[in-house]
Amino acid sequence: MATRARSKAKTRTDDLLAEYNRKRDFDRTAEPRGEVGTGTGDHFLVQKHDATRLHWDLRLEVDGVLKSWAVTKGPSTDPDIKRLAVRTEDHPLSYGRFEGIIPKGEYGGGTVMLWDEGRWEPIKGKSADDLEDGHLHFIVHGQRMKGEWLLIRLKARKGEKRENWLLRKISDAHAAPGDGLVETALTSVLTGRTMAEIAADTEGKHPLAGKGDDAFAREMARAADHTKKARKPQKRSTAKAPAFRSPQLATLVDAVPTGNDWMHEIKFDGYRALVSAKGTDVSIFTRNGKDWTDKFGPLVAVVQNLDLPPCLIDGEIVAYDSKGNPDFSALQAVLKRGKGSQTADDALAFHAFDLLSLDGEDLTPLPNVERKERLEALLRAAEPPIHVADHLIGAGETLYASLCKAGQEGIISKRIDAPYRSRRTRDWVKVKCTLRQEFVIIGWKASSARGRPFASLLLAQKEGDDWIYKGNVGSGFTQETMEDLAGRMQRLERKTPPAEVDRASARGVTWLTPRLVAEVAFAEFTADGNVRHGSFLGLREDKPAADVKPERARAARPAVARPVKVSSADRVIFPGSGQTKGELADYYAAIAPLMLPFAARRPISLVRCPQGRARNCFFQKHDSGSFGPHVHAVPIREKDGGTEDYLYIEDAAGLVACVQMGTIEFHGWACRTDDIEAPDRMIFDLDPDEGLDFGDVVSAARDIRRRLSDLGLVSFALLSGGKGVHVVVPLTPGHDWEAHKDFARRFAGALALAEPDRFVATMSKAKRKGRIFIDWLRNQRGSTAVLPFSARARPGAPVAVPVSWDELRNMTDAHPFSIADVETLIERSEDKALAGWGFASQTLPDL
Numbered sequence: 058m059a060t061r062a063r064s065k066a067k068t069r070t071d072d073l074l075a076e077y078n079r080k081r082d083f084d085r086t087a088e089p090r091g092e093v094g095t096g097t098g099d100h101f102l103v104q105k106h107d108a109t110r111l112h113w114d115l116r117l118e119v120d121g122v123l124k125s126w127a128v129t130k131g132p133s134t135d136p137d138i139k140r141l142a143v144r145t146e147d148h149p150l151s152y153g154r155f156e157g158i159i160p161k162g163e164y165g166g167g168t169v170m171l172w173d174e175g176r177w178e179p180i181k182g183k184s185a186d187d188l189e190d191g192h193l194h195f196i197v198h199g200q201r202m203k204g205e206w207l208l209i210r211l212k213a214r215k216g217e218k219r220e221n222w223l224l225r226k227i228s229d230a231h232a233a234p235g236d237g238l239v240e241t242a243l244t245s246v247l248t249g250r251t252m253a254e255i256a257a258d259t260e261g262k263h264p265l266a267g268k269g270d271d272a273f274a275r276e277m278a279r280a281a282d283h284t285k286k287a288r289k290p291q292k293r294s295t296a297k298a299p300a301f302r303s304p305q306l307a308t309l310v311d312a313v314p315t316g317n318d319w320m321h322e323i324k325f326d327g328y329r330a331l332v333s334a335k336g337t338d339v340s341i342f343t344r345n346g347k348d349w350t351d352k353f354g355p356l357v358a359v360v361q362n363l364d365l366p367p368c369l370i371d372g373e374i375v376a377y378d379s380k381g382n383p384d385f386s387a388l389q390a391v392l393k394r395g396k397g398s399q400t401a402d403d404a405l406a407f408h409a410f411d412l413l414s415l416d417g418e419d420l421t422p423l424p425n426v427e428r429k430e431r432l433e434a435l436l437r438a439a440e441p442p443i444h445v446a447d448h449l450i451g452a453g454e455t456l457y458a459s460l461c462k463a464g465q466e467g468i469i470s471k472r473i474d475a476p477y478r479s480r481r482t483r484d485w486v487k488v489k490c491t492l493r494q495e496f497v498i499i500g501w502k503a504s505s506a507r508g509r510p511f512a513s514l515l516l517a518q519k520e521g522d523d524w525i526y527k528g529n530v531g532s533g534f535t536q537e538t539m540e541d542l543a544g545r546m547q548r549l550e551r552k553t554p555p556a557e558v559d560r561a562s563a564r565g566v567t568w569l570t571p572r573l574v575a576e577v578a579f580a581e582f583t584a585d586g587n588v589r590h591g592s593f594l595g596l597r598e599d600k601p602a603a604d605v606k607p608e609r610a611r612a613a614r615p616a617v618a619r620p621v622k623v624s625s626a627d628r629v630i631f632p633g634s635g636q637t638k639g640e641l642a643d644y645y646a647a648i649a650p651l652m653l654p655f656a657a658r659r660p661i662s663l664v665r666c667p668q669g670r671a672r673n674c675f676f677q678k679h680d681s682g683s684f685g686p687h688v689h690a691v692p693i694r695e696k697d698g699g700t701e702d703y704l705y706i707e708d709a710a711g712l713v714a715c716v717q718m719g720t721i722e723f724h725g726w727a728c729r730t731d732d733i734e735a736p737d738r739m740i741f742d743l744d745p746d747e748g749l750d751f752g753d754v755v756s757a758a759r760d761i762r763r764r765l766s767d768l769g770l771v772s773f774a775l776l777s778g779g780k781g782v783h784v785v786v787p788l789t790p791g792h793d794w795e796a797h798k799d800f801a802r803r804f805a806g807a808l809a810l811a812e813p814d815r816f817v818a819t820m821s822k823a824k825r826k827g828r829i830f831i832d833w834l835r836n837q838r839g840s841t842a843v844l845p846f847s848a849r850a851r852p853g854a855p856v857a858v859p860v861s862w863d864e865l866r867n868m869t870d871a872h873p874f875s876i877a878d879v880e881t882l883i884e885r886s887e888d889k890a891l892a893g894w895g896f897a898s899q900t901l902p903d904l
Contacts, residue, residue, distance in 0.1 A: 073122050076146040080164040087157055094121070094150040101177035101197055102153050103132070107252055108167035110434025113239070115224065116148060117177055117195070119185045123148040128224055129430050131172075131239035132202055136228045138236070139317065139450040141426055142208065144220035156247055158256060168256040171247040175199030194227075200246050201238060204231030211317070214424060214474045215637035216629045221426075221474075223317060223450065296417030298335035299369035301342045303479035305411075307469055307487040308880070309608050313453040314470050314486060320426060321453040322446045323460060324467040324487055325408050326383040327375035328599055332407065334360055335367040341374075343599035352392055356405050359443055368435060371411035372446070377404045382464070385576060389538075389595035406442035410469075413477060421477035422635050425484075426450070428477065461490035476635060483880045493578040493594065494518075496527055497602045499555050500566040501546055508536075510543035515566060516577065516588065517556045519606050521890055522863055524556035528587030530577050533594060542596075545573060571602050619646050620710035621687060623717050630669040630721065631854045636876060641848060642716045644856075644876035649709035651886050652723075652846040655895060656712070660691060660703045660726040660733070662841045667719035670850040674721070678841075680704050687714040691730040695839075705730050721850040724841035727797070728790075735790035736797040739901075740842045741805065742832035743782045746825050751780075751870050757815070757829050758782045762862060764808065771897040776871045778849035778857040783842060787897045794838040800901055801836035845895065848876050858882065861890035 074091030083090055100118035105111075106127070113131040116123035126142035133140060156171045175198045179185060187193050191210035197203055205227035210220055226232050244251055250258075313321070329344040330353075339360045340350045350357055353374060376391050378384035391405060412432035413421055420428050433445050449456055450473060457468050467489035475484035496516035504512035513531030517524040534542075549569040558566070574597040580590035619642050626639030645652070666674040680690035680702040687710040690702035706712060715723070727736045741761060745754050758774055761784050765772045775783040805818040808831060817828045835842045843849070843857045855872035874882060885891070 073120075073147045074149055077148055080146065082163060086159050086163045088155055088159065089149055089151040091149045092151070096121070096150045096153075097176065099176040099178060100150065100153055101173075101175050101199055101202075102171065103128075103173040103199070103202065104155070105131070105170040105172040105252065106165065106167060107169075107256070108159070108165050110430060111437060113172060114145070115142065116153065117185075118150065118153075119188070121150065123150060123152060124185075124188065126208070126222060126224065129433070130236070132206075132224060132226070133236050134226050134231065134233040134238050135235055136226050136232050137234075137449070137452050137455065139223045139225040141430065141450070142222040142224040144210075144222060154247065156245060156255060157258070168252050170245045170250070170252055170255055172242065172245070173199045173201040174246050175202075180205065201242050204229045209317070211474070213627065214635075215627045215640070216635055217424075221424075296335070296367040298333045298338045298340065298367055299414045301331060301333065301340075301346045302369065302413065303346070304329060304331060304344050304371055305477050305479060305485055306344075306481035307485040308481055308483050310483075310486045310488060313457045313468065313488050315451075315453065317451045318472055318474070319453060319470045320429070320448045320450050320473045321456050322410055322448045322469045322471070323408075323456075323465065324469050324489070325373035325375050325446075326385045326466045327373045327388050327408075330372060330374045330407065331413075332360060332370040332372065332409075333368075334363075334365045334370070336364050337361045345599060345601065345604075347599060349599070353405065356407050356442065360407075363436075363439055363443070365435065366416050368415045369413040370409045370432065370435075371413060372407050372409035374405060374407050377406070383466075385594050386533075392598075404442070406444060408444045408446045409436060410446040410448075411477065421479075423476065424474045425471045425477070426473040457488055457490075464490075466490060466493070478877060480878065481881065482877065491578055492581065493576060494608050495597055495600065495605045496530075496575050496577055496588075497524070497571040497605050498542075498546070498569055498573040498575055499524060499526070499571050500558075500568045502529070502565055503567070510539050511546075514542075514575065514593070515558065515562070516575065516591075517571065519603060521888070524571055525586070526556045526558045526562070528583070528589075528591065529562070530575070530579075530588065530591035530593050533578075533592035538593070538595075542573075545596075549573070574598070574600050574602055574605055619643065619713055620708075621685070621713040621717055623713065628669070630666060631852070632669060632671055633852045634854055634875070636854045638716065641721065641854070641876055642713050644848065644879050645712040645716055646709050647879045648846050648882060649712055651883065652712070652844065653708065655845045656723055656725060656847075657707050658705060658730045659728070659844075660693065660705055660730060660841075661844075662724045663704065663715055663720045664722035664724070664850050665719045666721050666850050670721060670852075670854075674850055676724075678703055684718055685714050687711045691733070693733055721848050723844045723847040725844045726839070726841055727836060732790060734793060734838075736792070736794060736836070737788055737790045738895075739786040739788060739797065739801055740835050741784040741786075741801070742777070742835055742842065743784065744825075744830040744832050745781060746827055746829070748827060749829065751868070754780075754782050754829060754871075755865055755868060758784055758865065759862065761808070761831075764804075768902050770899060770902070773895050774860050774862055774865045775845055776858045776860055776865075776868065776873065777843060778847070778855040778872050779851060780871050782865070782871060783857075785895060787895055787899070789898055789900050792901050796901060798837045801833035805831040805833040846882070856882070859891060859894045861888075861894075863890060 077091040081088055096118055098118060102116050104114045106114050113128045115126045115128050125145045125148050127145050128140050128142045130140055154171065156169055158168055159166045177195050177197050180194045180196060183194055193208040196205055207225050207227055209223045211222060331342045333340045339357050340348060341353050341357065343349055375383035376388035378387050409432055412428050412435060415431060415435065420431060429448065436443060436445050453468065453470055460468060467487060470486050472484045496518055498514050499517045500515040501511040502513050513529040515529055516527045518527055546569055549572055551568050551570050554563060554568050555571050576594040576597050577588060578592045578594055579588040583589050623639055623642045626637060628638045629635055630638050630641060662676050662678040664674055665677055689705050689707065691705055692700045693703045694700050727738045729737060743754050743757055762772050765786060770786050773785045775785055777783055809816045809818040815828060816831055817824050818831050818833065834840060845857055845859050847857050849855050854876045856874050856876060858874050860868065
């Protein structure tokens with residue numbers, strides 16, 4: 058029995074080491090082969106590993122192998138600092154004394170140092186079996202690491218091939234603040250060498266040769282020999298310096314998010330900037346894509362000296378005040394002096410916090426924390442004024458309190474597992490210590506003080522299509538700033554106010570065209586919406602005036618529970634962007650209050666993609682009996698006189714139940730289930746020929762709206778989530794399908810007849826060349842159209858979204874939002890311009 062047990066244990070150990078052996082060519086690397094060994098059962102070690110990125114490999118002996126984690130930045134003795142620990146393949150026990158060089162091109166190529174060694178034990182009442190449950194509380198007796206430690210496995214992201222854990226120190230006698238352990242422990246506990254000394258030892262002449270450990274010395278010499286033979290010159294990347302891409306923006310909230318799902322960074326008081334680099338080819342872009350390379354000449358030179366591979370780095374450019382704190386006014390002063398006058402004393406600095414691409418690889422689908430790690434590896438050799446922004450995982454409240462006490466602006470909190478999205482999302486949120494926003498200057502009041510060009514500035518923000526007055530600011534100006542502003546404002550003077558301003562506030566004002574954007578700090582908004590105790594901080598030239606809108610803090614919206622159990626929630630159903638079945642279910646659960654007014658109690662056809670959007674999608678309109686109790690059936694008479702059960706839903710549970718069965722899209726009839734023969738909406742789907750610009754579709758939709766208005770019909774615009782626009786005409790039921798179809802056919806035909814070079818009312822592809830097909834066929838009995846807020850089975854998980862007619866004018870495509878933007882969709886639905894969208898009391902006119 059004992060022999061059989063040992064045999065099974067050996068087989069299991071060999072299986073565990075199969076991945077280790079598969080990744081290595083032992084004719085090239087001196088690493089030991091993955092073979093079964095015997096040990097004490099409690100061996101502990103840490104190897105410092107300078108590979109693609111510097112990290113520390115934590116290894117614990119369990120079941121005859123070394124369970125391994127790659128720890129970014131190394132273990133910290135500070136209980137408030139949690140380190141990401143990425144689970145790697147199991148290693149053989151013989152690896153515990155490996156130190157040397159892994160050849161470039163081999164798996165893990167780089168320098169390895171034995172940084173710590175000793176033994177470990179689980180705390181009383183626990184065991185190594187706890188690893189299977191995603192946690193391990195253990196005690197270390199090492200030369201450097203000591204006391205209690207904790208490993209916790211993070212929730213896996215969809216498609217994630219590796220396990221992400223957190224390593225943290227438990228408060229005990231061995232705990233200490235900061236990172237002093239890895240900052241001061243710089244030599245091998247085995248040979249006393251530094252990493253540089255190990256890396257330079259290509260001949261294997263390490264200190265243990267001839268000192269009782271000849272086998273180890275020979276192994277190191279063999280490693281050096283293999284490294285020398287295998288070393289090949291590294292090819293320079295052929296990728297170009299990346300182009301600008303829109304940055305991710307943070308949503309203002311009023312409380313710091315809690316839990317280990319969040320990483321927290323300082324919110325810097327400067328200009329957002331994206332740095333594109335490849336060697337000496339360096340460009341700096343503002344958040345709106347303006348090329349400001351010339352404005353930041355000293356920083357450009359520093360980045361050029363780093364000789365970086367092709368990369369796109371996101372960060373913030375700051376200048377410092379006399380106390381060494383980032384200061385927006387100081388930055389404005391530097392920029393005002395211009396490139397030729399900037400000196401080292403200006404102390405411009407770049408704080409990098411994200412890496413969007415590297416060597417031609419798009420990194421945006423990766424989790425926030427992994428992109429941050431890659432950024433740290435890329436800029437490891439950088440020195441001030443280039444910095445990598447520090448972050449904390451968890452402990453956001455502590456960081457926020459300390460920054461506010463120090464008079465800083467606030468913090469940015471990011472979900473550690475979220476990808477990078479070029480829009481404002483709730484995966485990035487900001488919490489401010491003081492109120493400060495951007496306003497547009499719409500006028501100025503004269504000053505009675507000698508030498509002062511003005512007394513105060515009038516401020517406004519854009520709400521909908523209108524400028525709304527937000528009060529005055531009369532402090533925070535230097536004499537130099539005032540003279541500069543006076544010169545700029547003189548060129549913008551006009552006779553009429555661009556915003557409605559009360560008579561008292563408008564007295565003695567010189568009005569300005571809204572062009573200049575000012576950043577203002579203030580105590581609060583008054584009851585009538587004006588700033589109180591405002592202080593001018595500086596002009597923002599990186600943001601157009603039209604984008605200056607009110608920024609209101611919102612409490613973090615609680616997650617919406619799924620009303621129906623969803624299996625295989627982690628299955629990726631949008632392979633290009635990585636969204637999962639669970640995320641789609643969460644989207645529909647959250648968007649249900651907005652979607653159900655259009656989707657509930659309406660016969661629906663589903664686009665089901667059980668294996669994801671790219672494989673085997675199909676329409677389903679009949680009830681198969683497999684959807685469960687939340688999806689209902691309504692009998693409908695068909696053309697042949699028979700009756701079939703058609704699907705419909707009534708609530709969020711119905712939406713999610715359809716997702717559980719692989720549904721992505723929802724398409725609805727133009728009637729309700731309580732009266733199948735009474736249509737209640739008409740839809741004109743504008744389908745452009747491939748050669749047309751989206752602007753042509755927008756123009757066509759607006760013209761159709763005008764034509765319908767001439768007939769007394771109110772209409773609404775829906776972005777289809779694909780390539781077209783739906784013009785939606787709600788109707789009060791009272792006519793039959795024949796009248797409904799006839800009206801739509803005649804209206805589309807009339808348009809095509811009036812503008813034959815622009816519109817076509819037939820489906821023929823040949824006749825559609827260079828024109829827009831007005832698809833009126835969706836208005837016959839049994840036809841369907843995509844429902845508002847339905848996701849689409851298209852790349853990026855776009856959704857069909859209601860827009861106002863004024864909003865449509867500025868749209869550049871029919872898919873600006875995805876299921877990831879559910880919070881934005883909910884918030885924008887509160888916009889007055891969308892109030893009552895899709896509803897009107899009107900009857901079909903008689904043509």
